[in-house]
Amino acid sequence: MPSSSATPARRNQSGRPRRRRPQAKAQPVKRSLFDEVGVTAVDPAPFADLGLPNRLVRALHDSGMQEAFPIQAATIPDALTGRDVLGRGQTGSGKTLAFGLPLLALQTGNARPMRPRGLVLVPTRELATQVTDSLKPLAKALGLYVREVVGGTSFNRQVDTLRRGVDVLVATPGRLADHVRQGTCDLSEVERTALDEADQMADMGFLPQVRELLDMVPADGQRLLFSATLDGDVDKLVERYMTDPVVHSLAPPSASVDSMEHHQLLVSATDKQDVLARIAAREGRTIMFVRTKHHADRLAKKLRAVxxxxxxxxxxxxxxxxxxxxxxxxxxxxxxxxxxxxxxxxIHIDDVSLVVHVEPPADPKDYLHRAGRTARAGSSGTVVTLVTDDQKQAFRAMANQAGVKAITTEVRPQDAELARVTGAREPSGTPLAAPQRQQQTPAKSRGEHRPQRAPRGTEPSRRGGSNPNRNRRGASAARTGAPQRPRRSNSPR
Known part of the structure; x- marks a missing residue:
C-alpha cells in the first residue's frame, strides 16, 4: 500500500495520467570573446616603436605624447597590419588614438568629394567633437582632413564640408544616415571603419542605423570596434561585420573602480539640497549626475542661486x-x-576629481560609466552616491552587480566627515546671474532653409486655412493712406 504522503499523479479529463513534459536543458552561458582571451598584459611603449609613420610620430611628440598607453600599444600594431581589431579598455585609457592613429596612418591619397575613406561612428555629439579635436592636429601633419557630422548643427554646412572631401569622417549614426538618404554622403569608398563605445550605441537604440550604415560600407574593409561589453546586439555586430578579429581586453568594466574611492553618503531628504550645495562649492571640477534634463536644469539653477x-x-x-x-x-x-x-x-575631461550620483543609478553599467569621468589615465578620483533611507536596498544590489565596495557614512550638511570625503564647504550665498544665451545666427547665414514665420494675420485660423486677404487689405490701406477698419475686440464691452 503506497504511503499516504505520496502525491497522487495528476490526471486529465479522461482520467488518464498526464504526461510530464520533458524539462528543457539549461543552455550554457555563452562566453564572449573578451572572456575567452582574458586580460591582455601590455606595458606602455614609445609611439616610435609601434610602426607609425615618422611624420605622425613627430606630430605626437610635438603634442607632448611620446609613449603609448597600454590599449594603444596593444592594438595599434595589429591594426596597422590591416587586421580587424576588437578592443576593450576602461574609460580614459586612450581608445581614441588606439583606433584613430591607424585610420590616419593607413590612409593613401585624399578622399573624393562626398566619399570619405575612413569612418568613425560614435554615440554622442560630445564624443564626436572630442574625437575630431584629438585627431585634427595629427591629421594635418599628414595632409589629411578630419571632420564631423552630428545632429543639432547646420545640415547644409556639413554638405559643403563633405563636398570639399573628408578623409576621416567622425559621425553620429542618425545624422550620417540622414546624409546618406539625401545623397550628400556616399560610403562606397570607405576602407576602414571604427566603432567607439559600441555598447552605448546599443543601449541608446542606434544599432539598427549602425547596421544600415555598415551594410553600405564595402564588406572587405577593415573594422576596429571598441566596447566595454559584448552584450547581445554588440556581439551580433562582431559576428556579422568582423572577420577573425584580434581581441585585446585590457580590463573588464568593473576594473575601473579600483583607482577610485567609492562612498555611499546616507542623507535625509530635507538635508539633501544643502549637502549638494556644499559639495558643489568645493575646489576642483565636479560632475553631478541626475536622471532627467528637467532635474539637471533645476539643480543647476538652485546651485547658482547660492x-x-x-x-x-x-x-x-x-x-x-x-x-x-x-x-x-x-x-x-x-x-x-x-x-x-x-x-x-x-565627456572626456581630465582633472575631474569628484563624481556625484545625485540619485543612485538603477543600472550598474550606468554607475561605472558615470564613475569613469574621474580617475582617468591613471589618476585617482572619488565617487559618491547620495542615498536616502528608502534607496538603501536598491543601491546595495546595484553596487554588488557593479563590483563596487562603497564606504557608508551618514552625513549632515556641516559634518566634518562630509568635508573630508568630498571637500565640501559653505557656498558664498551670493546669487549668480543666469548664463547669457548666445544669440542664434540667422538661418540664412548658416545656410539652413528653415520655414519663415508667417506674417501676422496669415497664420492658419481656428476654422482652418489662412486669410491672406486680411493682410492684403491692411497693406493696401497703408500705401494709400485710407483709414483701416478697426479690428473686432474680444474683450467684453
Whole structure:
C-alpha cells in the first residue's frame, strides 16, 4: 500500500495520467570573446616603436605624447597590419588614438568629394567633437582632413564640408544616415571603419542605423570596434561585420573602480539640497549626475542661486549651448557640471576629481560609466552616491552587480566627515546671474532653409486655412493712406 504522503499523479479529463513534459536543458552561458582571451598584459611603449609613420610620430611628440598607453600599444600594431581589431579598455585609457592613429596612418591619397575613406561612428555629439579635436592636429601633419557630422548643427554646412572631401569622417549614426538618404554622403569608398563605445550605441537604440550604415560600407574593409561589453546586439555586430578579429581586453568594466574611492553618503531628504550645495562649492571640477534634463536644469539653477558656478548639460539643449557649457567646464570658469546620462560617455575631461550620483543609478553599467569621468589615465578620483533611507536596498544590489565596495557614512550638511570625503564647504550665498544665451545666427547665414514665420494675420485660423486677404487689405490701406477698419475686440464691452 503506497504511503499516504505520496502525491497522487495528476490526471486529465479522461482520467488518464498526464504526461510530464520533458524539462528543457539549461543552455550554457555563452562566453564572449573578451572572456575567452582574458586580460591582455601590455606595458606602455614609445609611439616610435609601434610602426607609425615618422611624420605622425613627430606630430605626437610635438603634442607632448611620446609613449603609448597600454590599449594603444596593444592594438595599434595589429591594426596597422590591416587586421580587424576588437578592443576593450576602461574609460580614459586612450581608445581614441588606439583606433584613430591607424585610420590616419593607413590612409593613401585624399578622399573624393562626398566619399570619405575612413569612418568613425560614435554615440554622442560630445564624443564626436572630442574625437575630431584629438585627431585634427595629427591629421594635418599628414595632409589629411578630419571632420564631423552630428545632429543639432547646420545640415547644409556639413554638405559643403563633405563636398570639399573628408578623409576621416567622425559621425553620429542618425545624422550620417540622414546624409546618406539625401545623397550628400556616399560610403562606397570607405576602407576602414571604427566603432567607439559600441555598447552605448546599443543601449541608446542606434544599432539598427549602425547596421544600415555598415551594410553600405564595402564588406572587405577593415573594422576596429571598441566596447566595454559584448552584450547581445554588440556581439551580433562582431559576428556579422568582423572577420577573425584580434581581441585585446585590457580590463573588464568593473576594473575601473579600483583607482577610485567609492562612498555611499546616507542623507535625509530635507538635508539633501544643502549637502549638494556644499559639495558643489568645493575646489576642483565636479560632475553631478541626475536622471532627467528637467532635474539637471533645476539643480543647476538652485546651485547658482547660492553662489556656485554650475551649468546643466543634457540632450534637450541646442548643440551650441552644449558646446559652450562644456568649454566653460574645461576652462574651469564653471566648476560644477550637472549632467544626465548623455554625458556619461561623451565627456572626456581630465582633472575631474569628484563624481556625484545625485540619485543612485538603477543600472550598474550606468554607475561605472558615470564613475569613469574621474580617475582617468591613471589618476585617482572619488565617487559618491547620495542615498536616502528608502534607496538603501536598491543601491546595495546595484553596487554588488557593479563590483563596487562603497564606504557608508551618514552625513549632515556641516559634518566634518562630509568635508573630508568630498571637500565640501559653505557656498558664498551670493546669487549668480543666469548664463547669457548666445544669440542664434540667422538661418540664412548658416545656410539652413528653415520655414519663415508667417506674417501676422496669415497664420492658419481656428476654422482652418489662412486669410491672406486680411493682410492684403491692411497693406493696401497703408500705401494709400485710407483709414483701416478697426479690428473686432474680444474683450467684453
Amino acid at each position: 553662489g556656485v558656478e554650475a551649468g546643466a548639460l543634457h540632450g534637450g539643449k541646442a548643440q551650441n549651448a552644449r558646446t559652450r557649457i562644456l568649454d566653460e567646464f574645461k576652462s574651469a570658469s564653471t566648476s560644477t557640471l550637472v549632467a544626465t546620462n548623455v554625458a556619461a560617455r561623451g
